[in-house]
Amino acid sequence: MSAFDASTIFGKGLPITLTAAMLERMIKTRLYEHDIHVEITPEHMVLWGTTEVKKMMFKKKVSFRMALKPVHTEKRTITFELIELKPIDRDFINQKLFNRPPIFEYDNRRIKMNMNAWNIVRKIPIGTIRSCELVDGGLKMTLSL
Numbered sequence: 001m002s003a004f005d006a007s008t009i010f011g012k013g014l015p016i017t018l019t020a021a022m023l024e025r026m027i028k029t030r031l032y033e034h035d036i037h038v039e040i041t042p043e044h045m046v047l048w049g050t051t052e053v054k055k056m057m058f059k060k061k062v063s064f065r066m067a068l069k070p071v072h073t074e075k076r077t078i079t080f081e082l083i084e085l086k087p088i089d090r091d092f093i094n095q096k097l098f099n100r101p102p103i104f105e106y107d108n109r110r111i112k113m114n115m116n117a118w119n120i121v122r123k124i125p126i127g128t129i130r131s132c133e134l135v136d137g138g139l140k141m142t143l144s145l
Contacts, residue, residue: 013142044069073129082109
């Protein structure tokens with residue numbers, strides 16, 4: 001009898017795909033941003049909606065549309081580059097939207113997403129993200145075993 005070898009089944013890693021709907025649902029429930037929508041294309045991930053921003057005792061609903069592109073993976077974290085933010089690209093708005101540890105961290109136009117926030121990833125206690133790519137409608141990644 002031979003021992004079980006996961007590499008014979010999964011090859012170079014375990015493929016996991018997170019859909020735009022899954023990402024949208026997680027943002028709405030975990031980050032309490034209820035008016036947000038997500039679209040994923042092979043070129044970039046687009047998020048749009050409204051959020052409330054406080055600035056000097058004033059609260060205001062701000063509409064936004066942003067495009068993100070994955071640039072780096074480290075352990076179980078994917079770093080995205082903020083390509084575009086409309087209508088205004090202000091650092092305090094970026095901080096408000098994406099500096100939400102432990103799921104998102106924002107620094108210098110880079111957004112780190114901790115993938116352990118996802119049950120589908122957290123259920124696999126071993127491995128790191130080997131690769132990730134944007135496909136039509138989802139974020140496809142491979143966990144190394």
